[in-house]
Amino acid sequence: MPDLAATLFTSTGLVALAEMGDRTQLLSVLLAARYRRPVPIIAGVAVATLANHALAAWAGAALANWFAGPAFRTLVGLGFLATAAWLLVPDKPDDAPPTPRGGLFLTTLVAFFLAEIGDKTQIATIGLGARFGDAPVDVLAVTLGTTLGMMLANVPAVLLGDRLLARLPLRFLQRLAAVLMAALGLAMVWQAVGPLR
Incomplete structure (x- = not known):
């Protein structure tokens, strides 16, 4: 069973860095710039992330339990390496934020949840769930950590918007x-294939 504090810290740090300049962070900035109501936007981001990442962490842990063994651990490690390469590709906002019909909280929740599907941070959460999700408490630690990482990246983006993004070294943080992410992937591959020698 992995150390819960290490799981929480790793999940938080990786996702906070991976979210810098990501399309979901850009969506947060667009929503904040358009509606200038940070509380429902932050609440929508939090609930959407918690739901999305709980599903992703659980899926990663379930996959790891179903396909245990060196081959699966190697695939997860390679997945981390692919995500590391993907992090080097800058994101751009897809479109202007939608017009709220059910309120800004609901609009943010739905838009952010959908934007996060297949996103780098969701894929990373699946990998973290596979890596650390040995027990339900570990899946919870991954979920809380990745959600905290998303909030660390998105709350300042909502509150400070373009001023913050203009000052942050986004390329450095993405690298x-x-x-x-690559180090975690290489460690997993090494653990999986090392015993085969």
Whole structure:
């Protein structure tokens, strides 16, 4: 069973860095710039992320339990390496934010949840769930950590918007996230194939 504090810290740090300049962070900035009501936007981001990442962490843990063994651990490690490469590709906002019909909280929740499907941070959460999700408490630690990481990246983006993004070294942070993700992937591949020698 992995150390819960290490799981929480790793999940938080990786996702916070991976979210820098990501399309969901850009969506947060667009919503904040258009509606200038941070509380429902932050609440929508939090609930959407918690739901999305709980499903992703659980899926990763379930896959790891179903397909245990060196081959699956190697695939997860390679998945981390692919995500590391993907982190080096800058994201752009898809479109203007939708017009709220059910309120800004609901609009943010739905838009953010959908934007997060197949996103780098969701894929990373699946990998973290596969890596650390040995027990339900571990899946919870991954979920809470990745959600905290998303909030660390998105709350300042909502509150400070373009001013914050203009001052942050986004390329450096994306490269740092890619290096950390690659290190985790290489460690998993090494653990999986090392015993085969």
